[in-house]
Amino acid sequence: MARHLEDEHIPFPILVGDIGGTNARFWILTDVYAEPREFPHVRTAEFPTIDQAIQDCILDKTAVQPRSAILAVAGPIKSDEIPLTNCDWVIRPKQMIANLGFEDVLVVNDFEAQALAAASLSKDDREPIGTLAETSLASRVVLGPGTGLGVGGLVYSRHVWVPVPGEGGHVDIGPRSKRDDQIFPHIERIEGRISGEQIICGRGIVHLYRAICAADGIEPRWTDPADITSHGLEHTDPVAVETLELLATYLGRLAGDLALIFMARGGVFLSGGISQKIIPALKLPAFRAAFEDKAPHSALMKTIPTFVVTHPQAALAGLAAYARTPSSYGVSHDGRRWRKG
Ligand SMILES: Nc1ncnc2c1ncn2[C@@H]1O[C@H](COP(=O)(O)OP(=O)(O)OP(=O)(O)O)[C@@H](O)[C@H]1O
CATH class of the missing domain: 3.30.420.40 (ATPase, nucleotide binding domain)
Incomplete structure (x- = not known):
């Protein structure tokens, strides 16, 4: 019609x-x-x-x-x-x-609004993770760890941006390395499975931290995700440092999977309250390494930019862009x- x-x-x-x-x-x-x-x-x-x-x-x-x-x-x-x-x-x-x-x-x-923002954010409103700082008129993905883990697709087709709301934060996430094999058995499950949201969100950070402690036989010290990320960023607690590194790895792994699904040549945009607070950890090699570790498509992944959304009101900016030019x-x-x- x-x-x-x-x-x-x-x-x-x-x-x-x-x-x-x-x-x-x-x-x-x-x-x-x-x-x-x-x-x-x-x-x-x-x-x-x-x-x-x-x-x-x-x-x-x-x-x-x-x-x-x-x-x-x-x-x-x-x-x-x-x-x-x-x-x-x-x-x-x-x-x-x-x-x-x-x-x-x-x-x-809400993640449709975040996706609308990803179509219209200026360079001042995003921080590149990795060496690629430009984006193109092509499909994108928004992935936002906060209280939960939100995902939105943004398909670019026939000169129109189509936001795709979904429940992508609930896809399964699996072990990849020997260290993952030690830690994953201790991660709290939901009805028997480990979804992205069991690890990559506020309470997920605590699950991950506790799983590392359990794998290594260490008594956990922190119950607040902000304590874990701040001690990780400041290098004042070795388990918190590893938690943050693995959080970046798993976020990169999932971001890469979503980029493959949407063929998001226009980039993956990390939103949500947590991404902005851990930018220095995301800029370390682990995030991009996991993002690009997608054989047989590693060469493709190297061409896809990744950003943290730094606009303080990105969802409103996305709604405003839509309201102006529907x-x-x-x-x-x-x-x-x-x-x-
Ligand atoms: N510095 C931090 N490091 C890690 N996690 C944090 C940090 N600060 C807050 N959090 C966690 O982030 C989550 C809140 O995320 P966020 O600020 O994105 O809220 P939200 O889900 O968008 O809420 P609202 O919908 O009200 O905006 C909480 O689980 C909180 O514990």
Whole structure:
């Protein structure tokens, strides 16, 4: 069926929101060209509902009444009631239209928003890992370790960027080296298997650290992932140093697999709260070595750039880029756009 441009257009002013488990972030875009109006982070725990938070922290603080909202959320969008992962808020678009003055509400997946950002981030908003600093107009992948492990694909086809939301953080990850063979039996499993998210996220870092301790018969000292990465970066604890090196290795291994799946010649972008905090560890040889270790395609892998996303509000930047030029993106509205009347 033909794409109808008038149907894709979302009317300005537009409220864009990145609704996380702990923080929600909002911008208002008054028109296609204006710089976004930014608002302070909203702590989700401080408001009983998202409608209350938007009313008190955004609408009451500006004379601009947004006509539309585009919201990125962690969790599946299956019905008119969208519960959030890791937070008590439920998004009810019909209620938002009735009570907050919106005409149009679109809800997308948080890693779709991250993928939209990967299409539009400038060089200032990304840090290359490895020697390749340029990217090309080609498919990309976003991989973000945070509370969980999010993955988004971004397929470039017929001059359009198509974000592909999925559950790629839950693919299996397996041992590769002799050291892996010693450590993997001790990694905490989920229903018998070791998925990416069992290792590459906040609690996964603790699993990995504890598995190394168990393999070596050492009493664990740290329970907070931030302690492990900081002692690893500062070289003040040898097990933390190895944890960080193996974290970089496994992140590289999975990033390489995803690059193969999407043929992501445009690059792999590491987002999420953790990547930015461990950039020095990712710049050591382990990450790229694991990324490129994909026989028979090592030569191909050497041509694919990898970056850490350093933009502080990448998801909002991605939503804003989409809101300004929706025809450049193949964002599906099916079952997740609600309009007045
Ligand atoms: N310095 C650090 N090193 C390793 N892990 C960290 C560090 N700081 C925080 N973490 C872990 O990162 C996770 C939080 O990640 P992140 O900041 O990406 O949150 P998030 O999932 O995006 O949350 P929200 O959805 O509210 O934005 C927690 O598990 C936390 O323990």
